[in-house]
Structures are given as structure tokens and as C-alpha cells.
Amino acid sequence: MFDHGKRAVSTFPIATGEYYKVDYSAGVDISRYKNVPVPTSYMAAHSNYDFLGNYDHQKQAGLLHVADHHTSPGKKQWTWGNGDFGKSWDNQLTDSDGPYIELMVGTFTDNQPDFTWLKPHEEKSSTEYFMPYKNVGAVKNATINAAVNMEQSDNGVKIRAYVTSNFPDAHVLVYQNDELFADETVSLSPEQTFEHEYQIANFGSNLKVVIKDQQGVTLVEYQPDKDDIKPIPDAASAIPAPTEVKTNDELYFAGQHLEQYRHATYRPDDYYLEGLKRDAGDDRINDAYGLLLYRRGLFAESQQYFEKAVARETQHNTNPFYGAAHYHLGLSLLMQGKTVAAYDHFYKATWSYETQSVGYLALAEIDSQNNHLDKAINLLDKALVTNYHDMTIRTLKINLLRRLNRLADATKLVEESQKIDPLDIGIRYEKCQLDNTVANQNDLSIALNGKLNNHLDLAELYIKSGEFGEAVDIIKMYTADDPLKDYYESYLLAKMGQKDSADQFANAGAAASPDYVFPNRLFDVVVLNYIIDDYPTDGLANYYLGNLYYDRKVYDRATKLWEECTQLNSDYAMAHRNLSIAYYNRQHEPQRALEQLSKAVQLDSNNSRLIFEIDTLYEKLNKPLAERLKFLQDHFDLVSQRDDSYISLVTLLNETGGYQQAYDLIMDHTFHPWEGGEGKVSTQYEYALVELSKQDIKAANFSDAIDKLTTALTYPRSIGEGKLPIAVDNIIDYYLGLAYRGSGDEQTAIKHFKKATEGLNEPTDMMYYNDQPADTIFYQGLALEQLDRADLAKGRYYKLISFGEHHLFDKFKMDYFAVSLPDALLFDEDYQDRNSVHCYYLMALGHLGLGHLDKAKELFDKALSLTNHHQGVLRHQNFEKPEVK
Template sequence: MDEALGLVERVLGGNGRFHRARHLKIALLRHLNQSKAALTTIKESLNIDKMEYGTLWEKHLLTGEATFVQITKLNTNTLIELAIDYAHAGLFSNAITLLNQAIHITPMVKYTLGWIYAQSGDAENALAAFAEAAALPPDYCFPNRLEDVLSLTTAREMNPKDARAPYYLGNFWYAHRRYDEAIAAWEQSRTLDDQFATVHRNLALAYTNKLDDPQLAVSSLETAFALNLNDARVLFELDQLYKKLNRPALERLALLEQYESLVEQRDDLTIERITLLNLLQRPDEALQLLLNRNFHPWEGGEGKVTRQYVLSLVALARACIENEGWETAVTHLTAAQTYPHNLGEGKLHGAQENDIFYYLGCAYEGLGDDEQVKAWFEKTAVGLSEPTSAMFYNDQPPDMIFYQGMARLKLGQTAAATAIFQKLIDYGNTHLNDDVQIDYFAISLPTFLVFEEDLNLSNRIHCHYMMALGCTGLGKAKIAQSHFAEVLNLDTNHLGAVLHQALLK
């Protein structure tokens, strides 16, 4: 220890504010029974940083002062960090004593303790600690230190029946983009314990996002949900996977309604149910669900709730117009322009509402109010007219441009309408095979919340949809139908295609 102390002094000669070295110096002085020198160094160290935990712990050992306990509250991560420092210095007994102070015992406390015992040559206590670690609840355990890898690898070697150590290692590797190692570790964990739902869930995400094999993911995610039928998050992810795999809307809705109590726990699941109802042309049910729930904003959910609110009312208005319920249609369309507070989101400045305005014109046309008809169609004809990729939630959907063209037709402006529809077709043809990249300043990509998306596929769907709308406006029903069919072949849950394909009938 005298030699070690000399080396530490050399380090501090070059960097006297290196706290880890100062901590080690104090520990060495304590072991050499040089308490006075240790206390002097403690005073110097605390003058530099009053919150230096290693120094405060050494002061506690020498004087019994409780500052360390008062400040750290014996925080688990703090204890692990300091214990690792002692272990790296070969002061294993000090590391063990420190970890045994932990009040909140997490798996990593015990895995670290087991690793330290193993480093000290005490295999019996190491195995005991590893066994305790494996038996602890895995909730919120996400290893993030390189030393955690050492602890978990040692545990896996010494206790090969432990299913949790490879699971935690998988979490570490996945977080650090070592996907092959993560998948291998999770698969080992699954082999050792196939009743652990979370490892099946993690593998499902990895199979989809990293191996591009969503079919393989289905069985894993279905197993995860079957093992815990109370997990609303996994139900949401399972539905998103079914959506990605183009499962029919009726099948998806049946699943969500089977577990209605879980759906009600989450806004994102509820809005998926509402979207499916609109997709199946049941807007009255969708609207009731929207109006009877208080939604809360969430990252990735921007615009989803309000969009379904508007779509529900527009669909109801369209049905009224088809059945000559003109006044009721006006009521629905007027309501669509104001968002109730329970939706949890207001209207964006500059929101494009050409669809609402167009159907208001149609409703007043049925009522024979020529002045209102002209006013609403003229209002519909105004707006952003340049097609875009519509990657983000606040980008204008091509539907709004389509309705501008439809309004021009109603106003007798055939040439202007034709130009608008042709613009949609030209954009689709030009950009159909683009290689799409995420913009550096992307603000919200809702479809990336769970599973990664093929942006080029999404772009092809979007371009076919634009061409379908353009051809619909030009009266080229057969060509429009072929584009709608391609959209729905690639994405059977494409709400815009389902709603606007009906215009061809």
C-alpha cells in the first residue's frame, strides 16, 4: 500500500483536483492507520468539492459523521459507483461493506456485489449474490456501465441457469446499438425462462426493427401479451405490429374491443380504436368515443385526436348530404371547425380545412342557398396548392389540394381545376421512386414510436394516393381505382384512400 500511495501522490502532483485519486489516497491512508493524514486530506478535498461522495464516505468511516448518508440518501447508483472504485483499487472488503448499505436493493446491486466477491476469490458468496440478483424483480433495471457488463458476464458464467443476466445484458447491448449481441442474449434468456413476457416483447421489436422480419416478431409479441394480459403497452405494440403487417381493420378492432378495459387505459390505444371505426365507416361510434374521453397530449400523437374528430364529423356530414339531410350536415361541419377542450389539443394556426368548406358548399347547394354555396366554394378554392411529402403531422395532406380542385369545378373554373388535379398527378409520378431521408430538423414522427418505418414505402403510398386523387378529380375513374388499389394493397389501413375511393362509386 505504501507503493500505491506513492503512485497516487505522483498522480495528484500532476492533477491535484482529480477526485478519484484523492479518494483513493484517503482510503490508503486509512488502511495504513494514518488517520490524521487521512482527515487532513479529507478537509482539503472537501474544500475543493463539498459534495465529493467518496471523500464523505471515508469521513463517515473515520469519524462516524452522517453527512454522506444525509446527502446521498444511500442512493443505489451512488453506492454502486463508489463500490466499483473500491473494487478497481482491490479494496474488495470496502466495496462489499458499502454495497451492503443499500436500502433499495436492485438486481444490479446484487450482480455488482457478486462480481466483487468473484474478484476477491470468494466464489461461494459470489454465487449467493448472483442467485439473489436473479430472483429480484426486473422492473426498470437497465444496466448502463461497462462494469455492469463485467458483472453480468461473470454471473452468466458462474450461474448458467440465470435467465435474467442475459436479459439485462441484452438491454445493455441494444441500448448501445450492438443489436446482434442483444438479440443473442435475449434469445438465451428466453431459452432459460420462456415465461418472462418482457424478453419476448424485446425480441419482437428487435426482429422487426433490426432484422426486418416482422413475421418472426408476431409470435414473440403474441406470446408476450399472452403471458401478461394486463399489459396495455404490449397490446398497443401488438396492434401496431398487426397494422404494419396489413392485418384487416375488422380483425384489429375485434382485438381492441376484446380488451376494452386495457384500451381505455391509454390515449394511443383509444385513438387507434377510433381510427379503425372511421376506417370501417362507423363515424358515429368514433365520435362518441372522442367526445366521452379527456385526452392528453403525448409525444408522437400530435394531431391524431383532432384529425379523427374532424374526419368523424365530415363523414357524418357526407352521409347526411347523400340522404338530403342538408341542415344536419351543416351542423356537423360547423362543429368540425371548433375543437372541444376534452380533445387536449387546439387547432394549429393556418390549419387547412378545405374538406370541411367543400362539403359546406355541397350542403348549402342542397338547401338552395346560392350565396352561401358560392362563398363556401370560393373559400375552399383558396389554400396551399403545392403538393409536399406530408411526412410530419402538420404538413398539408393532399386531400386539401384535391378539394380545392373540386371547388373550382363547382365554380365552373374547369381549367384551374384541371391544373390542380394534374399537379397532384405530376408530383406523384415525379417523386414515386424518391429515396427519402429524415430531415435533420424533424419535429415529430409518430410512426416511429414503436417500429421503424420504410420511408421509401411510405413515399410510394403517398405518391399513389396523390395520383389517385388527381385522377378522381379528372374523372379518370379506372386509373384512379388502380392507384387506390395500389395504396390499399401496400397499406390496407390507409384512411384517406378508403374514404375517397367511395367518391368513384
Template sequence: MKAKRFLAGTLVWAALLSAAAPQPAVKVWQQDLVLPTYLLGPPEPNPIFFFGRASQGAEGRVYPYPLYDRLTYRKAAKTYKIVYLENEYVRVGILPELGGRLFEGIDKTNNYNFIYRQHVIKPALIGLIGAWISGGIEWNIPHHHRATTVLPVQYRIESNPDGSQTVWVGELEIRHRMRWAVGYTLHPGSAHLEARIRILNRTPLVQTMLCWANVAVHANENYQVIFPPRTQWGAHHHKREFTQWPIARGRYGGADFSAGVDVSWYKNHVASNSIFAWNYEDDFLAGYDHGKQAGIISVADHHIVPGKKLWTWGTGPRGRMWDKILTDEDGPYIELMVGAYSDNQPDYSWLQPYETKSFPMYWYPLRAIGGVKNANLDAAVNLEVSQGRARLGFYTPAPHPAATVWLKAANKILLRETVAIGPSQPYRREIQLPAGLDEHSLRASLSVGSRELIAYSPVRLEPQPMPKPVEPPPPPQQIKTIEELYLTGLRIEQFHHPSLDADPYWEEALRRDPADVRVNTALAINYLKKARFGEAERLLRRALERATDKYTTPKDGEPLYYLGLALKAQGRLDEAYRHCYLATWSMAWRAAGYYCLAEIAAGRGHLEQALDFTERSLEANALNVRALSLKAALLRRRGYPQQALAVLREAARRTDPLDVRLMAERWLVEKTSAARQQLLGAFSEHPATALETAAEYLNAGLWADGMAVLSELAATKAKVSPLVYYYLGYFAQKLGQSGKAAQYYALAAQASPEYVFPFQHEMIEVLESAIQHDPRDARAPYYLGNLLYDWQPEQAVRWWEKSVALDDSFAIVHRNLGIARARAAKGSDLMRAIAHLEKAVSLPQKYALHFAELDALYEAAGVAPERRLTMLERHHEVVAQRDDALAREITLKLVLGKCDEAIGLMKGRRFSAWEGGSLNVADDWIEAHLLRGHRRLAAGRYREALEDYQTALAVPDNLPVERRFGGSREAEVNYWIGVAWEALGERARARELWEKAVAGAVQRLPPPADPSLTQSYYRARALEKLGRQPEARAIYEELVRSGSQALQQTSAEIDFFASFGEQQSQRSRLAAAHYLKGLGHLGLEQKDQARAEFAEALRFSPEHLGARTELARLNQ
């Protein structure tokens, strides 16, 4: 019922936005859709802060979202609301509850799913915050595999005067506080689906974003990806490497195409891979199933939408594993992604303060023409020449009863035919060509009357040199110029690099030239984003000192504007007013500068002046939805409700039809039940929108409006975030209502603190006011610490310490202090960190994550494995709630020789694999059977040892292993299987296994301390068994060199192009390096050196199984 009520509200809102439309030729309706669903467990209640995790090549920040990483594998029927659009030719379905994903697209003329249609919802750990599903069209804004890809978004239905229908989906993205909206539109009489995308930077700060439509299609051996014919090269992520297109040669993306492979065909990709078309001339991308003679066309203006990407899991073992993880019976898929303002991933573009980017993308089904060589919104054409014959095909997404097909050679007409053509009647013909004709002289075209719909001539390609791959930036000290330092830092910041920080590059630039305007401004903007307003002010004043030298008016008002923001955030409004006004002298900063002035004037009660400032702001940026909202509020407060409503209608039409601030203003103007219902529906379904609406009223000093809106939410008696009550208390204080303020602050302090993750700068002032009002409130400092930790970790720790001093019974704040101190651990701080986490796990409310994190600290501190395992076993029921915690218990059981118990835990549990993740319980399975096999081998139980060794390779499906580029332990296991066969007297079988061990090759050269190098040791052992001692000795010597090189590094090498995971810890890196050296010395029969290296490995990592095993053998 709630969804129906909310829809009713959206339809009323739609009626305000458009004139009465005729009966639409496109049908739109919503209905229940029951789908088998693998249920998600509850999200992680603990805040997940950023510690360098990479996701899709950019920062894998989770906070302020919760982490959705608990997959239950419980399958149940679940009902979803699906919204359908349908016309004569296609039907599409949208699932607002699953991120606004376009769930299905069916070509009604042949019943072909031109977009991958799932028949099960089966989440996997691929998204930015965990859970993700495949299929359909996923919207990745402003990051790839965005945070809310499987969470509900807002939606509404809109009827258009031309008979078309639109379903809008969108949301407030709370990490950057931007909004996006996508309007899916079907038009009468056409098979093309239009998507109108709007991306809005509603913040006063410059932001960056990427936008990719992730289109999945059903894949099989007949499926081909079609880049435009002028495409000669494809790029990998980061543009770090390139390959020829469509015939790849050499190594690319970890795959060997040296024999020459047509990578446009799905069947030719054994391993996973990405290829971005290096094409900036053409508007289309296509996929075609040659078996079903059907496919999909994507069309968009390449000046705005240049990105064209193929992604596949591949047809090999890893691909089959992910097929099973992501679907039950719908089979493999590939992704045909389309990128706006972006041609790669990660590749981010800039959004200036209050900027809106708006653009369309289009798709339509394709059938029965054998492929495509050119396409636009009107038509697609295919032309293939072989053995003196031309095969010609045309498809149009709209019907044309009398179109003309042309095929010319130079000026000679080879074919002219009038045909009826349309979505249900494509055109295809084959003709004989004159002898000796050059195919490049051909031109195929389709016209209607005097208008040419599409044309194509075979492209004569002049070979292009391979584009220059991107290389990692050198350290700051090695960069020659200040400009290059500035630009290097800017790119790091722009691309949200997960392991590099822009600050060292900018700081080096300032060391050379402390007053550089660009660098001071860039670093100040970074500080503003982190709410470090005083530091930003210092840098901006330094920039302006140079920019205004000799009483000069600066050419660019950027530092003036941002100084105004820094001062406004510190409450110094007179100074802020002056600097923002000066910024408006620069055209580039008129819109943002005047909007800042409008907020200051509104807060002072100068409504007429504030209205004038909003008008001036809108003259420079008519799509600033914040200015439009404020204008409506000012008109309402000055007694012009109809003008206010007109502004709101126009704002929704031109900017964001789902903007909740516009809904709030509409309710404040009308005070109707429909407006209230729509607003509260948005607030309850998307709680962050209530906080953002409150912040906007706070920024403009409209305390009464903010209180009126939030009071309606509080009055519903629904579960309300304590942050709403803190805002209400703050507004009440500002309005002089101290009694109400006390009531609201008390409600905030008493509310549940779980899943309360503040994300707004404005909450700093709000929470500090609450603390001043009630110094006994332990929750407000906890929330303030959460808000500040990723920006100001030292300040966050101080607030958490205050919270603990007031109430030491809250486990999560102890945990926060523990991980914060661990990240800054120096000597005894690590033990203080451990003490906090020990306190956390001792409290009644227990969290599995706390045990995983505590054990990680124990490991870092060198705590004995016996003590660690005892703790985990004592709390096994809680530990078993999370994969990472239980995996630690399993590993420690192996370290302490409890192989049977470890195997029992692995058999009884399905573990989840993160794409590119490091959690690899399959290795524990292998290790457990190897260790047990070694024992049985030593005891003379050769047959049982053989069974264990063979079982080691038979990793069950409940232990998925995410190995992207090598890392297999087959060489090691095959070596030991051979040893067992040898012990059983089966020398021929043993030799066969040793040959297999030697034949195993690593797909990609690993870094010196990579654990997969240990497989080289077992290849060498197998070589010795085969009598090839010189080859084995060379490998042993290389292991010693590799380990020594790793030890010479002062810290872990940063993989500039890392797409997933976190950097390897220093202790584990050093342990791995010593272990490699030990293996090399062992192979060279230098046992004393080997013993010393294994002992060093155990000093850094007492649970290192390999070092333990080899040292035990040496000491026997």
C-alpha cells in the same frame, strides 16, 4: 420523517465542509407545500430502447430510464418539500422532488413573481422521457428537457461564512453516468440570485453535454424580451435559419413576418417559435412587463455562457391549447433560456475524461425603469431617446445611499445627480435634450465613489449580413476529403443526431485511408461506449501503428490512453498498464492515464503505488472527483483516517457536494450513525447511486469496500434492486466467500424484474459471473440483454433467447425479442417477431404496450384489419391503459366502419399530446364524423350529414391535436360542409364554405409524401365547384408529380433538422405516395389509374382510410 432524517445527515456533512459561520443574514428553511397536482400514472415497466426517436433535435433515448407517459388527469392535493431562501429583497423556493427546479422567485419590494410561479403541478408530455412541467427554472443538463426534470434529485443546505446561504441540488445522470450540481445562493443585502453550476464527467470516456437554464416568466401583451442592443440576428434551432432582430422580415420558424414584425414582443408571436440571440459580446438577457413595470435580468459571462434564447408557444390556437395542458389558471409563459458552453439547441460541448466544468449564472428582478439597455451584476440601465427627450433609468440589486447618475453628450455633462438607489428605490428621470443632439453621443452611467457600476451609449449598428445557415451533410461518398469526413462524423456524434450515424462517414474515411489516426480513434471511442472492447482495440492498434511509425513517440497520447481502457476492460491488465503509462507522456492525458494506473495498482493491492498515481493524476486535474475519492480510500486503507477526511471535505467543497461516493468513503472512515444515515438516505432515494458506487469500488479492485457499503443497504430490509444483489454476489466471489455469493445470487434471481434497467459496462462482467455461477438463473441473461441492446443488438438477442429457454413465462423478454427481431426483420423474421409478441400477450401478466407493438407488427405484415381489431377488442381493458394502444383500436374501428363505437371511445377518454408527437386522435374524430357524414349524404340524410361535417371541426378538448406547421384538415371538412349545404339547396352557403376551403393555406411546404398534401386535393375540388377548373387541374397534376417523386426515393427522406418523433415507416410512406397519385388521377378523371393507385396504397397499408374510402366510391 425520512426527509427530515436525510436533511439532518446533510447538515452534519455541511458542518464538516465549512468553518463555523456567523448568524446568517439570509434565512433558509424547508417546509411542506401543498399543491393541487395532476397525478402521474406508473411508469412503463417495459424497457424503451432507441429506434431513432428525436427529442428537442437530438436523440430521444429513454433507456435506462423508464418512460413516464401515463397522465391520469386525476387532480389531488399533494405535499412537497420546498426549501426557501430569503433576504431583505427576494424570496426563492426550490423543489428537490421536482427535479431541483427553482419553483418561485418573488421580488419582495413589489410582490412581483419575476419567475413564473405555478399554483398547480400539471405534467404534460414534453420531457425527454415523457412527463414535464412548466414554470420556474428548469436545469437542462446534459440534454434539453432532461430525463429527471420532474423526478426527485438530491439536495443539501450549506451555510457560508459571509452570511449567505446555499441550497445544492443535483444528481447522477445514468445515461452518460455524469453528475451535475447547482448551488442556489442568496447573499445578504443583494437582490441577485446566484447559481453555481458544476458538471462532472466522472467517466473515463470523453462525453458531450449541453447546459441550459430554462427560465419561465409570466407573459402577456405587455411583455417584451430584451436581447442586448448589439443583437441584429436571431437563429433558430440547429442554426438552420435566421431572422433579423428585433424587426423580423420574411418567413422564420414557420411564421410569416414578411410585413415586418417586432418579434421581441410576446403579443406578436401567433405561432410557437424559438429565437437564439446571435450575440457573442454581451453578458445579459432581460424580460420586461411594461404593464407591471417589472421584469428579470439574467447576467453571466458571455465567454462561458453565450446562450440567450426566447421561446414561446405563441398566442394562437396551439399556444392556447398548451396553456390549458400545462396550467389551470396561471396563464401563458415564455422561456428566457440561458446556455453555458452552448449557444443553440442542440449544441453540445465536449467534456474530457474526468473533467469538471464550473461556472456561475445570476438573475435579479428589475422594476420601474421602463426596460434595459445594459446590465451587469451591479446595475441595469435604460436610456431611450424620442422627440428630443431622454428617458433615463437605473436599477441596482444592492442599496447605495449616495450614487451618482451621469448623462453626458460627448464631453458635456447634461445631468449629474446624487441619489439613493437600491432594489426598493430605482431611479427614473426624463430630461429635455439640446436641439440637434445626436443620440449616439450620449453616455449614461451610474457610479459609487470612483467605481462605475454601469454605463450605456446608444449603439450605432453597422448592418451585418445574415449568418450562413447550417445545411445537412451530404452522403459520405460525396464528401471530398478525409478530414471533412472525420469532422462530419464527429459533429453527428457530438450533437447526438437522432437519424444520422457517424459510423458511415468514418467508415468511408477508413475505406480511403485505413490507418487514419483521428478516424480510427474516434470510431474506437464510439465502440468503447458500446462496450465493444475488442473492436475498439483493433482500431486503436491500427491508429498507433501509424502514429508510432519509425519508432516515433506520438504527439497526442489519446489512442494510447483509449487502448489502455480497451485492454483493461478485457482484463488484460499488464498491457493496459503499459499503454496508459505511455499515454501519460502526453500532458493532455496525464490525469486520465495516471488515474487508470491508480485503479490497476489498487486492484493489485499496491496501495502506496496507487496513492502515488492518484497524486500525479490530481496534479494534472485537481477536480477529478474519482481520483479524490480513490485517494481518500487509499489513505483510509493505509491507516490515515484524518487525512482521508480532509481529502473528502476538500473534494465536496471543490467538486460535487452531493457526490455519493464521497458519502460512502466518509462512512467507511467514520462508521458513525450520521454518516450511515446520510449514505443510506441517498441510496434509497436514488438507487442508481448505489450501483455507481459499487462500480467504482469494482474498478479499483476494492471488493471488501464495495461489499461493506452495499451490505449496509441490503441489511435495511428495504426494497433493493436485484442488481445490488448481483454486485454483492460478485464481490463475495472475489473475496472467496462462495456461500455468501450463492445467497446473494439467489436473492437477485428471485427479485422482481420490473424496472430493472442496467446501465453500466461493469454489469457485463458482474452478470456474466452470475450466469457462470448459476446457469439456471433466467433473470441475469434478461438484464444483460437489456444492457446490451442499444449497443450490441445481436448479442442482446442471444442473451434474451437464453432467458426464454430457461423461463418462457416472462412476458417482457418475449416482447423484447419481438421488437428486436422486428427491427432486423427480413422476410420470415417479421413473422418470428410477431410470434414472440403473440406469446407475450398470451401470458397472464399483460401490458398495454405489448398490444400496441403487436398491432404495429400486424400492420407492417399486412394482417387483415378484422383480425387486428378482434385482438384489441378482446383485451380492451388492458389496451385502454395506454393512449397509443387505444388509438389503434379506434382507428381500426373506423377502418371497419364502426364509427359510432369509435366516437364513443373518443368521447369517454382524455388523450395526451406529446410535443411534436404523431399520435393524433383528433384526426380520428374528424375521420369518424366525415365517414358517418358521407354515409348520411349518400342516403339522402343531408341535414344529419351537415351536422356530422360541422362536428368534425369541433374537436373536443379531451383530444388535443399537436399540429406545429399546418396539417389542418379544414379544407377537406369545409369542402364537404359546402357539399351538404348544396344538397340542401343552400347554394350561397355552399359557395361560402368552398371559398374558405380554397383560402386555407399550408404554413410550410411539406415533403412529397406528407399526408397534409391531401388537403390540396380538396382545395382543388372546391375550386371546381367555384368554376376555376384550370387552377384545380394544376393541383391535380402536382399531386401526381409529388406522389411519383416520393415513389422514386429508395427510402424515407431523413429530416436532418427533425426535432421530434421518429422517421416515417417505408410502408406508410409508399402508401401515402400512391394515395396522392390516386387523388391526382381521380381529379383528372382518370379513374382506372386512380383505382390502381388506391389499390397499391392498400397493399402497403390495408388500413389506409383515405384509400379505402375513395376505392369504395369508385367501385360503387
């Protein structure tokens, strides 16, 4: 089985290696929930079976998914793990606070993330069934009719079966070595499951069970696979840097993969541009890069790349094998208003089968704009030949028939189309225009669902065919206020020559609330550019288009649009906030970022999100901790509305010595876990209690220290986190050892000192919440000293120094398989500085352990000069090493 992105692999059901940082080398059945201690994903590397399922052995019931494995190969299970950490998530995610298990299936995909291509107007379909079952245990095979289990038992072989409907006089046939061993005639039903134990000595692939109905039709069958050694697939490997990829062919597929996967840190652009650097005329790369730009709303910029692709394709043969480049060039030209040139390329695209249907559709839309209705219908008929189920083609044809007053033909096509897809909005709309009954109006209203996006999607179909009045009617059916609605109406009315009305709606859009307005379709680019050009005082239109472009990674254009918005609408906080992100992350101007975010907070001072964000920026800019603390305390009402802000306040209290207040705030608040926030609350909980216990130890209040440290070992339910079983408690155990020794309980002290020496003793990077903190190695050394093993302790300290020295000048490279970067959700992390701080910190700890106090201070100071809030450094910069007793 594979992990996400096939980045790790394990045998299944018996795992025999390391998976999710858990050692399963003893051979562990990880198909059993009780054996999986940590959050874990399982994805079948391959399966020849048409089912996926799980089973609750206590309740004797389970869930099955049945689908053809050729179209639904993806089979996944996720669990938060049978441990304290997982059970904390169970408390949040299940009705009865029981184990939380997800079953996931992939249709036309075999892994998460993994995708298949869906071409323009392409249809892919499959059929799948989810169904319950009971009493039969872990199913070995299942169909929509029945599920069967065959297991070795103490006395032979036990066969159990469950059926999904009534099957009187069914036959359960058992074969051994291809010879009939038993034939049971039984009546089966969902209430009456089958179970029988057969006296068969040898269990294996020589056995087979077949269940048939009374007519002899097989309901399900199963024969164990041969016990052969099967090859274990390799885990996926990282794509090399663009300059290290050997061929343009590989660069093309690398770019395609990154684009399709929306990779978190690698850009497809870099691979396409490297390919074009090597061969500026490369057909596939030009087409791919042009399409990438087109999807980003850069229509004019995309044109040259499509033209280069066409030029290479037609270098020797004017009729290329594929029509995609011509089709894409047609789209680019069309979105620029170059309709005549686009028409020629769309027609050329129809010469190739794979772009024939979409090419004819585009031609029909243009002919419809020019009122060549009969010609358009003829083109649509050609389009239907190769894409019979396409509802866009059908909707447009119905519309054209209606415009030609061929109402009977239009009605017939509506009826035919609804048999194919009864839910399609366009067909429902046309049906309503042909027969405007209350029932049809209700059906259309249900399909539109009161969502502006549905209205705009439908309207766009009519805009492309030149039916502007029809598009206006569709948009007017949306009754709520929204600036995009107004902008679209203005655009369409201007197209219709109604300038005064267009002005009215443009002004309404400019005055409408910008809350929850998220333009995201390519035609929004056209409409918003119209507003910006024709109504240059509308700052919010710049803001909306900037949002769209930033989302599509057109950062420079987005930044300029937001800047224009702040000039025109200087009192709009979110434009300043967005500019702050662009200045920090894209233009690397942190002070300008601070100015903009400060302006946003000034304009919208009651926005708890902005309070969190500006403190995050303060942290990035190393603002003095006391000032940050005062800022959050001054805004406590807003801070207390958000767990992320609240834990920032707690963290600052810990960093400035307010340990008791930090602990009290944690205990006064109920936290809810969030993905990306793992470890944030529990870290501060432990930190506060450990620091308070150190004060008790220093004051010889050993009993109080033991109480606090023992409390730190377990998490209260209110913090919304549980402890991972792979977590280490070296720091807590070390101080427990000191506290027990101080109280005179030497035996218990020794026990905790020994526990404090356990865990990984090789330093590593600290990137994810489940990585072992490298500073625990320092406490291993301290504990070893308390155990009179100074020789081993020095080894730990030198390892810390050696790691830092060897990696201080590393050029940071993000892990290709990094899919979660919680510290970079808002403002980018400087991972090069982070690496330097980590190395300085570990070297400082090593020198601190060896007694090189001046060197340790020098290194701590270097770390703090880069990151003034590093809790490890703050904890240890004035560390006093206790004497060994």
C-alpha cells in the same frame, strides 16, 4: 437567431422571412409573444451580453439570467405559440392556464442540440444567476447588481433601472456623444426602481447610460449598438453521405459530430469505417472508432483500433504528441483483465499533459490492487498536480492513507476536499469511515439518496482499486431488493474467494424482480458477463445485458442474449417483447417479430403497453382492419388506460365506417397531449364529423351536416389539442359549401367554396404534423368546379398526378435534420413504401378528379396493397363526385 441544430435562421427581433412555416415577410416583431402564432424556438446566434430575460408587460415583471457570455453563450426561448394550438398546451403546462414560455440557457454550448467535450475526469465550471425584476420593461443590459432599459419615447429617451440590493446615493449618468448630459443622484433598491425621461432628440449609439454606486463602482451600463447591417449567418448544412465526403479529416469530424449529437438516423460508424477503408491506419479515426466500440462495451473489439492508432502515432517518433490512444488502449486492456499490458500503456499516457492525470490515476488503482500503497499515493500526488479538484483521485488517496493508518493526513485531506466540493459522495463516505458519527452517517445517506446507481458508482471506485470488501459494504448499505445489487455482491465475493456466499447472491439476483432494472454502466458489462459465464441457467442476466447492448446499438449481440433468455426463462414476457423489436427493426423478420410479441401478450395479457404495441405491429403487417378493431374492443379496459391505444381504436372505427361511435368515444374521453402525438386526436375528430356530415348531405339533412361541419372547425378542450393557425380546412369548407348550397343558401355556399380553394396548391411530402396534407389540393379542385372554374380544377388534379409520377421511384433519404420521428418510436417505418403509397394516393386523387375512375381504382388498390389502413385511400376509394349545380 437559429432554430434547433441551426437548421433554420431568422433575423431578430424583426423577422422578415419564413420561420417555422409562418410568413413574416411583412416584418414582424417576434420578440412579442402575441405575434408568434405557432410553436417556435429562438436561439441567439451570437450575443455580446451577459444576460437573457423575458418580461410580462401586463404584470410589469420578468425573469433574468446573468452569466458570462463567454462560458454561457446559449440563449433560448421556446413558446407553444399564441394560438389555439399553443393555448391547449398552456392548459396542460401552467398553473393558471396562461401562456407557457420556457427560457433556456446553455453553459459551454450555444445551441440545442450542441455540446462541448468533457474529457475523462475534466472539470468545467461557470457561475450563473437567475433573478426576478420589475417595472423596467425589456432590459437592454443586466448584471448581478442591476438591469437597465433605454427606449425611445414620444418626448425623447426613457431610461429605467432595477437593482438587486440597496444602493443609497447611486448615480445615473447619461452621456450624449461622449459628453455628460445628465447626472442623477438617487437611492435605488429592489423596491424603488428608477425611471426618467430625458429630452434628447436623437436616439442611437451616440447615447450611453452608466449606473454607479456611491463609491463610483459601475453597476451596469448600456450603449445602443450602431445601426449597421450585420451579416446573417448561414443555416447549418447536412453532412454528405460517407462516400461523398472528400477527405479523411472531414470524415473524422463528421463521425465526431454524429456521435456527440446522438444523431437520430445517421451513424458515426459509417463515417469512421469509410475513413478506415481509405486508410486503415488513420490515427484519429482508429482512436475514435475504437472509443465508440469501447463505450458500447465491446472491449476486445476496440483493442485492435487503439493498437492501430498507437502504431501510426509511433511510426516515426515513439513518443507521440498526444497520449489519448495509449490511455484508451490501457482502458480496453484493463476491462479485459489484461492488467500488466494496460499498466504499460497508462504509463506511456502520462508522458502527455492532457492524459497525465487520468494515466496516473489508473496506475494508482492498479498499484492499489497489488497492495503497493505508498507507490499508489505517490502516483496520486502526481495526478493531483494537473487535476487538483478531481474527487476520485482525492477519495482514493484518502482511502489509501486510511489503509496505511495515516488517519490525521486522511482527515486533513477530507477537510480540504470538502471545501472544494462539499457534496461529493466519495469524500463523504471516507469522512464517515474516519469519524463514524450520526451526523456524518446522515450526510452520507443524504448524498446516496437511496439510489442504487449512487451506491454502484461509489462501489466501482473501490472495485478498481482492489478494495472489494469496502465495495461490498457500500452495496450492502442499499437495503432495497435489486438483482444488480445481488450480482455485484456475488461478483465481489467471488473475487474474494467466498464461493458459497457468491453463489447465494447470484441465486438471489436470478430470483429477484426484473422490474425497472436498467444496467447502463460499462462495469455492468463485466459483472453481467461473470454471472452469465458462472451461472449459465440465469436467463435474466442475459436479458439485462441484452438491454444494455441494444441501447448501445450492439444489436446482434443483444438479440442473441434475449434469445438465450427466452430459452432459459420462456415465461418472461418482456424478453419476448424485446426480441420482437429486434426481429422487426434489425433482422427484418416481421413474422418472427409477431410470434414473439404474441407470446409476450399471452404471458402478460393485462399489460396495456403490450396491447398497444401488438396492435401497432398488426398495423405494420396489414392485419385486416376488422380483426384489429375486434382485438382492441375485446381489450377495451386496457385500451382505455392509454391515450395512444384509445386513439388507435377510434382510428379503426373511422376506417371501418363506425363514425358515430368514433366520435362518441372521442367526446367521452379526456386526452392529454404528448409530444409526437400532435394531430392524432384532432385528425380523427375531424374525420368522424366530416364523414357523418357526408351521410347527412346524402340524406338531404343539410342543417345537421352544417352543424357537424361547423363543430369540426373548432376543437373541444377535452381532446387536448388546439388548431394551428397555418392549418387548412379545405375539406370542411368544401362540404360546408355543398351543405349550404343544398339548403338554398347560395351566398354562404360560394363563400365556403372560395375558402376551400385556398392554401398551398403544390403537392409535397407529408412527414410532420404541421405539413399541409397534399390531398387538400384535390378539394381545391372540387371547390373550383363548384365555382365553375373547371379549367383551374383540372390544373389541381394534374399537379397531383405529376407529383406522383415524378416521385414514385424516388429513393427515399431521411431529412438530415429530422429530430422527431413519432411513427418510428417502436417499429421502424418503411419510408420507401410510405413514399410509394403517398404517390399512388395523390395520382389516384388526380385521376378521380378528372373522372378516370378505373385508373383511380387501380392506384388506390396499389396503395392499399402496401398500407391497408391509409385513411385517405379508404375515404376516397368509393368516392362519388357530386354534380356541379
